[in-house]
Amino acid sequence: MSKDKSAKIPTPQAVRGTQDMLGDFADRFAHVVDTFERVRRLYGYKRIEVPVIEPTAVFARSLGETTDVVSKEMYSFDDRGGESITLRPEFTAGIARAYITNGWQQFAPLKVATHGPLFRYERPQKGRYRQFHQLDAEVLGSDSPLADAELLVFADQLLKELGIAEGVTLTLNTLGDAASRDAWRAALVEHFEAHRGELSEDSLARLDKNPLRILDSKDPQDRPIADSAPDIDAFLTAEAQDFFGAVTSGLDAADVAWERNARLVRGLDYYRHTAFEFVTDRLGAQGTVLGGGRYDGLIEALGGPPTAAVGWAAGIERLAMLVADDVIDCRLDFVIAVEDDGQLKLAMKTLAALRNRGFASEIVASGSPRKRFDKAAKIPARALIAIGTRDGVSYTNMRGDSELTIVADQTIRAL
RNA sequence: GCGACCAUAGCUCAGUUGGUUAGAGCGCCGGUUUGUGGUACCGGAGGUCGCGGGUUCGAGCCCCGUUGGUCGCCCCA
Numbered sequence: 001m002s003k004d005k006s007a008k009i010p011t012p013q014a015v016r017g018t019q020d021m022l023g024d025f026a027d028r029f030a031h032v033v034d035t036f037e038r039v040r041r042l043y044g045y046k047r048i049e050v051p052v053i054e055p056t057a058v059f060a061r062s063l064g065e066t067t068d069v070v071s072k073e074m075y076s077f078d079d080r081g082g083e084s085i086t087l088r089p090e091f092t093a094g095i096a097r098a099y100i101t102n103g104w105q106q107f108a109p110l111k112v113a114t115h116g117p118l119f120r121y122e123r124p125q126k127g128r129y130r131q132f133h134q135l136d137a138e139v140l141g142s143d144s145p146l147a148d149a150e151l152l153v154f155a156d157q158l159l160k161e162l163g164i165a166e167g168v169t170l171t172l173n174t175l176g177d178a179a180s181r182d183a184w185r186a187a188l189v190e191h192f193e194a195h196r197g198e199l200s201e202d203s204l205a206r207l208d209k210n211p212l213r214i215l216d217s218k219d220p221q222d223r224p225i226a227d228s229a230p231d232i233d234a235f236l237t238a239e240a241q242d243f244f245g246a247v248t249s250g251l252d253a254a255d256v257a258w259e260r261n262a263r264l265v266r267g268l269d270y271y272r273h274t275a276f277e278f279v280t281d282r283l284g285a286q287g288t289v290l291g292g293g294r295y296d297g298l299i300e301a302l303g304g305p306p307t308a309a310v311g312w313a314a315g316i317e318r319l320a321m322l323v324a325d326d327v328i329d330c331r332l333d334f335v336i337a338v339e340d341d342g343q344l345k346l347a348m349k350t351l352a353a354l355r356n357r358g359f360a361s362e363i364v365a366s367g368s369p370r371k372r373f374d375k376a377a378k379i380p381a382r383a384l385i386a387i388g389t390r391d392g393v394s395y396t397n398m399r400g401d402s403e404l405t406i407v408a409d410q411t412i413r414a415l
Numbered sequence: 416g417c418g419a420c421c422a423u424a425g426c427u428c429a430g431u432u433g434g435u436u437a438g439a440g441c442g443c444c445g446g447u448u449u450g451u452g453g454u455a456c457c458g459g460a461g462g463u464c465g466c467g468g469g470u471u472c473g474a475g476c477c478c479c480g481u482u483g484g485u486c487g488c489c490c491c492a
Contacts, residue, residue, distance in 0.1 A: 219488095367445090
């Protein structure tokens with residue numbers, strides 16, 4: 001091995017905001033995905049796969065060409081054919097595009113679920129990465145409030161099965177239909193204009209770009225003005241009111257706890273009616289664990305037919321961080337310590353036989369033979385098999401789960 | 416885009432007002448001890464102190480820059 005330091009090559013680093021996962025966290029991540037896959041079947045959501053890359057227009061059009069999100073926070077590049085391509089920053093727009101492209105209107109209402117990596121060029125912080133992963137569930141082509149309610153019950157059951165529902169609250173709001181929303185927005189602008197002098201600098205900028213966002217400002221200076229702003233309730237049409245009532249009574253019927261948050265908003269115009277977030281205070285500033293809402297205007301904005309739709313997404317990393325340590329059992333069934341290399345062949349045969357019978361098994365056969373037992377004992381497993389020779393006599397010792405040691409005994413005897 | 420804190424062995428960290436050859440625990444490798452045994456002891460490998468400049472007789476420590484990490488702001492599709 002050369003120790004010539006001048007020949008040292010620069011060590012590549014991981015791209016900023018990406019993560020490598022091993023062991024515990026990777027297990028928790030997989031546990032979240034497995035649980036999601038199981039629960040989405042219970043609700044009849046079809047598995048769907050959509051591309052990681054899309055034409056930039058798919059996201060630019062769905063997000064409104066000029067927003068900061070589009071201009072600064074997407075991973076976009078020109079491919080070799082000169083087409084502008086973007087790494088998906090969210091699932092919904094790509095799924096909406098697929099719905100149009102493939103004529104999935106024929107399957108409406110279509111319930112779909114997917115999960116995978118997403119990419120956003122943002123400053124990393126707790127629970128926020130540049131490559132991150134989400135679970136996603138959508139119902140396309142349904143204008144029924146029952147679809148909203150079902151998605152929420154689904155989400156609630158998922159969090160319960162993950163064991164993280166404790167300390168997570170479902171917060172719910174309605175943005176009304178287009179008429180309600182426009183009227184509310186006008187009233188908010190009027191209210192904030194009247195208090196222009198008291199607003200923070202950030203909120204003054206919001207007033208021009210995205211006035212609804214002042215409502216959930218974190219700046220204490222803004223809170224009195226935001227809190228005294230009118231709720232949407234006074235502006236809801238009768239239809240919008242009925243819709244929200246149907247969603248909440250659906251939740252009550254399914255015994256899903258929820259809280260009204262009249263300050264919960266969405267920035268983009270195609271969001272209608274239901275908006276919701278499951279929030280926690282256990283993840284620092286990134287409190288939203290699962291969020292979504294109804295986006296009846298999106299598919300039309302992408303050039304498709306007017307299509308009502310609703311969905312949610314949840315950050316897998318954030319969910320995985322909340323999963324309790326003891327939920328994940330990644331123990332092996334068996335670990336075999338080979339205390340004498342003369343018994344290696346028997347040990348290998350035993351190992352193969354156990355694995356063939358469906359038992360997760362590992363072998364320790366390297367390093368000092370005398371230390372292999374200790375090494376094996378440190379590997380998490382339900383049972384330990386020690387194979388060796390003492391005083392010229394071979395032995396097989398077992399300890400741990402008694403049912404498993406019986407199995408191992410039978411397996412070895414059968415060899 | 417803005418701010419704060421941080422970067423020393425594979426990992427977690429200590430390192431005094433700047434001063435000999437930079438340490439510990441864990442992990443890894445070897446040896447001894449124990450022998451139905453997860454013990455204890457001994458030894459070993461492993462560091463140009465993130466990187467690049469500067470100040471100084473002398474820098475892991477002070478200054479500037481840079482890269483990365485963490486947390487927060489902004490943004491949140």
